[in-house]
Amino acid sequence: MGYHLRQRDLVAGKDFLIVDAGPTAGGAWQHRWDSLRFADAHALADLPGMADAGVTFEQAPRHIPASEVVRERYATYESHYDLKVTRPVDVTRVDREPSGDFLVHAVGAVDQLQAQVVIMATGTWRTPRQPRDPGAPDFHGIQLTTPEFGAPEDFRGMRVAVVGGGASATGFVRELTPHADAVHWFTRRPVDYLDVAGSPAQEFGRESVRMQDEAAQAGRPLPSIVSTTGTPLTAPVRRLLDSGSLVRKPMFSRLVRDGAVLQDGTFMPLDAIVWAIGFHADLRALAPLGIDASEGVRVRDGHAEDAPGIFLAGYGPQASTISANRGARVIVRDAAQYLDDGAWPPTPPRKIRAT
Numbered sequence: 001m002g003y004h005l006r007q008r009d010l011v012a013g014k015d016f017l018i019v020d021a022g023p024t025a026g027g028a029w030q031h032r033w034d035s036l037r038f039a040d041a042h043a044l045a046d047l048p049g050m051a052d053a054g055v056t057f058e059q060a061p062r063h064i065p066a067s068e069v070v071r072e073r074y075a076t077y078e079s080h081y082d083l084k085v086t087r088p089v090d091v092t093r094v095d096r097e098p099s100g101d102f103l104v105h106a107v108g109a110v111d112q113l114q115a116q117v118v119i120m121a122t123g124t125w126r127t128p129r130q131p132r133d134p135g136a137p138d139f140h141g142i143q144l145t146t147p148e149f150g151a152p153e154d155f156r157g158m159r160v161a162v163v164g165g166g167a168s169a170t171g172f173v174r175e176l177t178p179h180a181d182a183v184h185w186f187t188r189r190p191v192d193y194l195d196v197a198g199s200p201a202q203e204f205g206r207e208s209v210r211m212q213d214e215a216a217q218a219g220r221p222l223p224s225i226v227s228t229t230g231t232p233l234t235a236p237v238r239r240l241l242d243s244g245s246l247v248r249k250p251m252f253s254r255l256v257r258d259g260a261v262l263q264d265g266t267f268m269p270l271d272a273i274v275w276a277i278g279f280h281a282d283l284r285a286l287a288p289l290g291i292d293a294s295e296g297v298r299v300r301d302g303h304a305e306d307a308p309g310i311f312l313a314g315y316g317p318q319a320s321t322i323s324a325n326r327g328a329r330v331i332v333r334d335a336a337q338y339l340d341d342g343a344w345p346p347t348p349p350r351k352i353r354a355t
């Protein structure tokens, strides 16, 4: 967003303000656990103008933590384009004033802001899906979701269940196997592998983007990523399968104090459960405007259709570094148009055919 706003000669801190709850650059990536190396990520697309800022992901070192790679490159990018991101500023609620403008409440370096347009680019990291499985509150062992994962060594000697069918879950099985006493992989649906070998990054996930877009336009809750892509069959996943370390078990029927009851009625003792079951968009600050990501939001091209002046960058079909660039360009264009004519949703400029 910042890059495209700067391309219009808008000045950060004067015409627009970027605020971020995170301590440094890097978005969600700065919080990924240290054992997740850059080589373990699917594919990170460059932000527009990254090469001009002297940084790209193509030449990034692959065997250091992904958090470090992304943090450093995004920090360089922010300073190159003079984005003046204000940190830490945690936006807690957005109210609409009688004038139609927004009053943005926050905690941190800024506590209140007035704005004509609010672009939420808040990602999903702080709102993982929570388990609602029978018995989950009764289980006495450790339970954590993806953002709470610290280090695989924390699970030394434990019997661990990893739940989820996506890349995070298979990554946890791979990382935990050398440390834990036993790692069991549970998924709700049978696993449908997506062979990613050789497919260009732009093609990967095209169908997933279409399904996310369809749900967003209809205002339905977004489908989980894995239900739209299948489980990525990367080289590390193939190695795990070949070694016999990745064996899918159908979801257990319930948890009890010391473990799980499997579908055939047998008891499996467990010390820990890692819930890698996906994320919701983090739109909690928009609750005063009637927006609830778990219920679904009507979104087309990043416009929240029922909330004039609210844009959702990185929502649904835009939620990867590959789709974010186009999404940001369109949102900046449409925000400018909305400020100009007040029409909502903004109508894209029509192409005029020369005769």
Ligand SMILES: Cc1cc2nc3c(=O)[nH]c(=O)nc-3n(C[C@H](O)[C@H](O)[C@H](O)COP(=O)(O)OP(=O)(O)OC[C@H]3O[C@@H](n4cnc5c(N)ncnc54)[C@H](O)[C@@H]3O)c2cc1C
Pocket (backbone or CB within 6 Å): 019, 020, 021, 022, 026, 027, 028, 029, 041, 042, 043, 044, 045, 089, 090, 091, 092, 121, 122, 123, 124, 125, 126, 146, 168, 279, 282, 285, 313, 314, 319, 320, 321, 322
């Ligand atoms: C487990 C996982 C793996 C992924 N792997 C890949 C991958 O390999 N390749 C890929 O392209 N994409 C991947 N993604 C998608 C990921 O969403 C994008 O890579 C990218 O992080 C999205 O950028 P973003 O800026 O939209 O959101 P984020 O990176 O989540 O950034 C959101 C920012 O908003 C800030 N924020 C949140 N709430 C507030 C608030 N209330 N007030 C102020 N600031 C706030 C946060 O501090 C953060 O800095 C993955 C996602 C997940 C969850």
